[in-house]
Amino acid sequence: MMQTGVAYLGLETPGWNLNTGTGDRLFRTPDIPFDPPFPAPPKLALALKGIDSEAKLGVDVFPDDVEPEEFNIIIKTWGDIVLYNVSVTWIAFD
Helix, strand or coil, rough: CEEEEEEEECCCCCCCCCCCCCEEEEEECCCCCCCCCCCCCCCCEEEEEEEEECCCCCCCCECCCCCCCEEEEEEEEECCCCCCEEEEEEEECC
């Protein structure tokens, strides 16, 4: 089985904190469900689809807490980088 999707995250996402502050900062998405659930935790690949930021850019994205029913994405930035919006394409497969 394979499922795909795009997560659009940013200023309108509750808890978004990557547009303020300095130093290492992480944002963990709300649960992203699989429909239907996988029989076991699937393999997951992520790719940046779009970014809205100020002049400097530094961002990491990686999956977190991958379960048969859902997963989360961690978005990380550092220094004085400001991220307003990020979109992440994902592919899950077993």
